[in-house]
Amino acid sequence: VESTGLYSDARILELNSYENRVYQIGIEEAEPIIAKFYRPDRWSQDQIIEEHSFTQELYDHGLSVVAPTQIDGRSWFEHEGFIIALFPRRGGRAPAVDDLNCLEVLGRFIGRMHNVGAASHFEYRPVLTSVDYGEISRSFLLDQQFIPLEVEEAYSSVTEHLLAMISDRFSSIAATRLRLHADCHMGNVLWRNEQAHFVDFDDARSGPAIQDLWMLLSGDETSRQIQMKSILTGYRDFRDFDPIELQLIEPLRTLRMMHHAAWIARRWDDPAFPRAFPFFNTQKYWSDHILELREQWAAIEAPVITLID
Template sequence: MNGENPFAGLTPDFILDAIESRGFYSDGRVLALNSYENRVLQIGIEEGAPLIAKFYRPNRWSRAQILEEHEFCFELVEQELPVVAPMITKGESLFEYKGFYCALFERKGGHAPELDNLDNLFTLGRFLGRIHRVGQAKDYSERPALTPQTFGHDSIDYIIENSLPDEVRMPYESLARDLMALVDDLWQKAGSKRAIRVHGDCHVGNILWRDDNPHFVDLDDSRMAPAIQDIWMLLSGERDQQQKQLMEIIEGYQEFCDFDVSELQLIECLRTLRMVYHSAWLARRWHDPAFKHAFPYFGSVQYWQEQILDLRVQFAELQEAPLTLPHY
């Protein structure tokens, strides 16, 4: 397998052969969907509805880690939650085909939810409360947790060692270390927060809105994390707007699951961790030609200068008072 381009072998014939190995026969229509970490494709099926095929990036998750995520999906479906879980074919949800782990999914239609609609946020909150109620039932044993170390310090170490141009090395490293010292302090002050199984990447791109309800897709980044990880990415706009949005989400959430209000002080910490993790993710994947095509600006001096500006803004945000829920 090509280390520089791990998906080089995914030719149309290879993809169709993999699908046919599970008993499905394609009509030849293959549409690549928007995915960088893995390869996700819509496959036309003879005399049937199209399927979604997911080819996992080699050496990212182990078989056991993938199956843990699948099991979480099945638990959610058992509770009649609108999560798109992998299909069971030949008695298994994950199969291996010539070096690739693969899974098949039913195709689900829908559009991104309108987050400026408070009723939609209330509905999302209700479903997240139900998802987290299931997520609390047991822990992941194979998948890593989202922590300041795994998402923050490890990311910054990788960036400094592998990606920074000399022109920005000193200012970026100094700011990033100061930023993480503040995150560590705030995380510690927040006390011992319960980590649960969460979606992990719960933004509008992973929610399909259909028939006035959400359908959650792509739990590939699911891991152990505070519950607020699945909530903060649904907030946007000025502080007063975010305050109203948060109240709607939590009002729905609390119908099914208790929410620890003290987790609100982790929102800006988690936003910071996502920012540095994203840059490290691009750096780690830079050998993949798809990343160079999609993110041509990455790695330039200008890119890192813009990151420094954004992180300075975030440093100030971390020192502001967190959002509140006065009625809880």
Template sequence: MSEHDTSHPFERLTPAFLMDAVETQGFWCDGRTFPLNSYENRVYQVGIEEKEPLIAKFYRPNRWRREQILEEHEFCFELAEQELPIVTPLVNEAGQTLFDYQGFMFSLFPRRGGHAPELDNMDNLFVLGRLLGRMHRVGAVKPFAYRPEITTQNFGYDSVEFIRDRFIPTDLKPAYESVSADLLQAIDEITQQCGEIKKIRVHGDCHTGNMLWRDDAPHFVDFDDARMAPAMQDIWMLLSGDRFEQTAQLSEIVDGYNEFNEFRHTELRLIEVLRSLRIMHYSAWLAKRWEDPAFPHSFSWFNTERYWGEHILELREQMAMLDQAPLQLR
């Protein structure tokens, strides 16, 4: 499929289609629709007559099964029941949160305003640490029955195989195969040394785009990537800068986290492991979605000779990071 092909399923999501879908749930649309920043799924703000606008999320076909999406919703409601600031889906009169319309599954959410948290603010990191500590207490109560785990196999080996077989330029293939094999071997060795790693239900994609700061507190949105994973999966993405800066940031987060939960110091070794797996998985995600016309348009830098050269360099840098001693709390 070329980047100009408009036969992708999401091409059917015209304003009229969106409003027709939303109106099946008893709302009367006022004709205003506005696309929000989302690529894996499609998310829109939809105006409602004499009411606040709603957020309509149309799930990518064939990504999650119905029971996996409903399990995500259930997790959100569990968190909200514990008074955690989570944006939960709307429930219709039949008690449903996931609806069907002409081949699409979709959900509706209340609109919530806010801005991205300032992660260079230590007070904000402390607050986020407290919130994650509370969230992970709920996440540890029981496992997901249908949603997958984050593993070296599905985020690492499977991603490398897909890129190697379908995307990496021929002249870069030997370098890519070599560095990815070394990196995966190092990851396997570290995870084996860590012994049993406790996996809980986590947000899974805990970056600033999925947090709204309002009323002096963060609100988490978009649990679409919720999986079983180490608690560190929701923590390491809040870290940035050099080793000294990351140590200070992590210490502040953990101070907040320990007010409601026990931070597992053994997971410090997983920071660069999880970062490496995300880097590999992210490239494979872009590659797997390249048939979606929105991706070549929005990620024009991807799948170029320069991109793959820089990706290989990034993997080499991760090898060096894995060789270093893990971060230590102050």
């Protein structure tokens, strides 16, 4: 960090982050900064630059995102094989998931963000597909023998059927593809002064608009319907939304579940992961995971969420 010209006062606090290493670092005679050390070999330099360019573009359009600090025109730095980005420290609390006014504000923000996202395209960052999130995840878990033999056939069978269903659903819906946050859940939103402030664009990629909306929903079906109406009320103040994309919610949820299991497995050699996920890679974990996937089978076949008037 000091190689960028900043001088630390040696107050260093490790922050909660599994994929990367993130620290709050005190700076002499200035506010502390946040230093993010990217996990090696996950993203290329070009992909990281695109992430930074996208967040800066959003910031330049008046959106409250935490964009990386630029020093001498650069937003990233390299030291001993690590790519590092520095961010201003921003505070806030988690949004109230049951506050419909809050959800409407989030919808407005995301509508504006998607207008910016649709104005250009990613050249290097990936596209959200059933292959990337689903098929590759499935193959990794089976090939690396993470699935216990006792339930391997059950996992193989249910995921094969799910991926076929998901592929058919994606093929039948011509959703517009745009640049997304792509990991847009309440944990990546800071609420301050009645405004939403979005952080962590590390997973930014291209995909359908609904990917940045469905993870904000919680509770039972009726609650989710009411919440989605509030989100879309705000969203449509700035951008049209095609309700056919609601048919992608359960397929996207299924892909996220499969991808999450494979993500932990890929990081299992990192000592931080067994400490954080002690329940992973046990017979019970995989049995429960298969049960959840079977429930998703039913959810995909069930009637699509409708908006309550």
